[in-house]
Amino acid sequence: MTKNITEKYAELNRKKILIGLALLASLFLFSLYSLSIGGYKLALSQIYMALIGQGEASANLIIWNIRLPRIIAAIIAGISLAVSGAVMQCTLRNPLASPYTIGISHGAMFGAAFAIILFGIGGAESTGEIFINSPYLVTIFAFLGSFMAALVILLLAKLRKFTPEAMILAGIAMGSLFSAGTMVIQYFANDLQLASMVYWTFGDLGRPLWAEVGIMAIVMFISLIYFIYKRWDYNALESGEESAKSLGVNTEKTRLVSMLIASLLVSVNVAFLGIIGFVGLICPHLIRILIGGDYRFLIPISALFGAILLLVSDTIARTIISPIVLPVGILTSFMGAPLFLYLLIKMYK
Amino acid sequence: MILSVDDVEFSYQSKSVLKNVKFKVNKGEVVSILGVNGAGKSTLLKCVNRMLKPKKGAILIDNFNLNTLNSEEIARKMAYVSQSVNGNYINVFDAVLLGRKPHIKWEVSKKDLEITGNVLRLMNLEEHALRYTKELSGGELQKVVIARALVQEPQILLLDEPTNNLDLKNQMAVMKIIRDISKSQNISSIVVMHDLNLTLRFSDKFIMLKDGMIYSKGNSDVINSKNILAVYDVNAYVDNYNGIPIVVLA
Numbered sequence: 098m099t100k101n102i103t104e105k106y107a108e109l110n111r112k113k114i115l116i117g118l119a120l121l122a123s124l125f126l127f128s129l130y131s132l133s134i135g136g137y138k139l140a141l142s143q144i145y146m147a148l149i150g151q152g153e154a155s156a157n158l159i160i161w162n163i164r165l166p167r168i169i170a171a172i173i174a175g176i177s178l179a180v181s182g183a184v185m186q187c188t189l190r191n192p193l194a195s196p197y198t199i200g201i202s203h204g205a206m207f208g209a210a211f212a213i214i215l216f217g218i219g220g221a222e223s224t225g226e227i228f229i230n231s232p233y234l235v236t237i238f239a240f241l242g243s244f245m246a247a248l249v250i251l252l253l254a255k256l257r258k259f260t261p262e263a264m265i266l267a268g269i270a271m272g273s274l275f276s277a278g279t280m281v282i283q284y285f286a287n288d289l290q291l292a293s294m295v296y297w298t299f300g301d302l303g304r305p306l307w308a309e310v311g312i313m314a315i316v317m318f319i320s321l322i323y324f325i326y327k328r329w330d331y332n333a334l335e336s337g338e339e340s341a342k343s344l345g346v347n348t349e350k351t352r353l354v355s356m357l358i359a360s361l362l363v364s365v366n367v368a369f370l371g372i373i374g375f376v377g378l379i380c381p382h383l384i385r386i387l388i389g390g391d392y393r394f395l396i397p398i399s400a401l402f403g404a405i406l407l408l409v410s411d412t413i414a415r416t417i418i419s420p421i422v423l424p425v426g427i428l429t430s431f432m433g434a435p436l437f438l439y440l441l442i443k444m445y446k
Numbered sequence: 447m448i449l450s451v452d453d454v455e456f457s458y459q460s461k462s463v464l465k466n467v468k469f470k471v472n473k474g475e476v477v478s479i480l481g482v483n484g485a486g487k488s489t490l491l492k493c494v495n496r497m498l499k500p501k502k503g504a505i506l507i508d509n510f511n512l513n514t515l516n517s518e519e520i521a522r523k524m525a526y527v528s529q530s531v532n533g534n535y536i537n538v539f540d541a542v543l544l545g546r547k548p549h550i551k552w553e554v555s556k557k558d559l560e561i562t563g564n565v566l567r568l569m570n571l572e573e574h575a576l577r578y579t580k581e582l583s584g585g586e587l588q589k590v591v592i593a594r595a596l597v598q599e600p601q602i603l604l605l606d607e608p609t610n611n612l613d614l615k616n617q618m619a620v621m622k623i624i625r626d627i628s629k630s631q632n633i634s635s636i637v638v639m640h641d642l643n644l645t646l647r648f649s650d651k652f653i654m655l656k657d658g659m660i661y662s663k664g665n666s667d668v669i670n671s672k673n674i675l676a677v678y679d680v681n682a683y684v685d686n687y688n689g690i691p692i693v694v695l696a
Contacts, residue, residue, distance in 0.1 A: 101572075102539070102563050102566060102567075102572050102575050103559045103560070103562070103563040105575070105576060106539045106559070106575065106576065107559075109537075109576055329544070329547050329550060332536065332540070332544055332547075333544060333547060335534050335536060336532075336534070336536070336541065336544060336594075337528060337530060337531070337532060339492075339497065339526065339528035339529075339530070340526070340528050340531075340591070340594075342495075342497050342517075342526075343495055343497065343521060343524075343525065343526030343528070343604075344521050344544065344545070344547045344548060344598075345516075345517040345518035345520065345521035345522075345547065345548045346517075346547075347517060385535045386535070389535045389536060389537055389540075389578065390534055390535035390536050391536055391537075391540050
């Protein structure tokens with residue numbers, strides 16, 4: 098009988114691994130598909146030749162300079178947002194926790210607006226297209242803004258021994274403060290600056306070049322290793338503060354370090370890409386409903402799902418009314434929200 | 447002797463909660479901690495587990511001073527069942543397996559799975575093993591949390607009101623499990639309790655706390671009218687039914 102139940106359990110875990118593998122395969126296939134479509138359609142053979150560096154010049158250029166960095170940015174951002182959402186929901190003990198609930202995105206928005214008006218770096222081409230002529234400065238300020246929001250909350254948590262609930266409330270307060278700051282800047286900005294600020298907030302996966310994609314990848318890998326290393330601690334935290342402590346988890350430290358790393362991960366992504374909503378909130382929830390809340394599986398599978406969601410959204414965003422590219426954040430919400438509502442309705446049936 | 451608590455004092459900021467608490471627990475004993483709300487029962491349990499650090503005094507477990515052990519070492523010696531248990535999207539097998547955490551290095555071993563399977567069978571939880579804990583009833587959930595404590599393979603089991611929110615049948619079942627395990631596996635249990643009759647039926651020793659101090663301790667004789675009046679401010683007398691003492695409220 099004992100054998101029976103451990104066998105059944107092993108079987109269930111094998112199913113979860115299969116789901117993970119299926120998602121990985123889908124991600125790979127969809128990446129290929131995404132490489133092939135766009136304003137200039139490419140056949141599989143052309144993609145292959147370009148990838149090994151022997152394609153035609155135009156195919157090489159499109160693959161290596163435009164589509165591949167974009168696709169990889171989508172995958173990294175999807176993984177980063179989904180995983181940081183999962184970790185924040187656990188460490189803040191709140192289903193509403195996500196990079197956006199604790200004021201990170203508002204901080205980034207404030208930083209970007211501040212840089213645009215301070216350095217006068219927003220503008221418009223004679224064609225009417227909006228541009229930001231010093232994207233690095235905007236990125237750095239966006240990063241500072243978002244990370245500052247996170248640090249204030251973490252410092253309060255550390256110094257005043259905030260509970261997770263108080264951390265969420267502090268996050269909402271910080272978000273509101275940064276929003277107000279952004280509005281003040283926007284109020285005094287001219288039309289072009291205002292347009293640049295709004296344009297910046299639309300998440301755009303076409304922004305980063307290889308160097309930036311590299312930075313995002315490094316931060317993602319280090320964070321993932323830490324999160325996966327801590328998977329048992331997260332499972333323990335899910336079963337309650339006291340239970341976790343009695344299982345030998347240093348709950349305060351785990352919570353602080355996890356939040357710090359998750360915030361850093363999100364800040365890097367927001368700074369390079371702008372704001373992409375909803376992925377961090379819904380991916381972990383969807384996967385929790387599908388395979389359960391065991392962080393050994395929840396982290397990698399949410400990560401894969403986040404990557405797919407963002408890649409599919411972006412592929413649709415850049416092809417649906419081509420040559421116009423829609424901001425991907427709009428698509429993630431349009432696709433994610435109904436799916437999420439459907440699952441909630443199913444759950445409460 | 448497995449546990450010795452010597453002259454322990456604890457206070458929340460300036461409010462003194464425990465004073466001069468001193469007792470010993472032997473292997474395989476079930477010890478109940480009794481007292482009114484706010485008497486310091488849960489605080490005492492948390493001090494024993496070092497979730498809270500006493501201001502003064504020494505706690506020895508298995509002849510080790512608690513302060514010399516790290517939190518994982520403590521978790522391998524002592525398991526704690528908290529007062530508030532909640533279900534979530536983790537299945538019963540995983541929830542119980544979690545108790546192996548202090549023993550797990552990187553990934554679960556065959557032994558971890560075996561122990562979990564055995565405890566699930568012992569606790570009659572096999573049929574629920576793959577259900578999410580949020581789908582369980584209060585009694586089942588309580589059993590899951592006790593099962594998790596057991597797979598920790600502790601020498602001491604600390605339970606904070608384990609019969610809270612349970613119906614009569616489950617109260618009996620849970621207390622019987624605690625007693626049986628203590629006796630069969632020589633694990634000591636320290637249980638915070640409110641129901642005096644349940645306590646009398648399943649415990650070997652009793653510690654009555656009043657205002658953070660031990661008012662009385664010993665075998666079932668300490669549960670008498672005088673002490674109940676002093677500790678709970680309630681008039682009661684103690685009768686005997688088939689050899690089991692029962693408390694009847696006046």
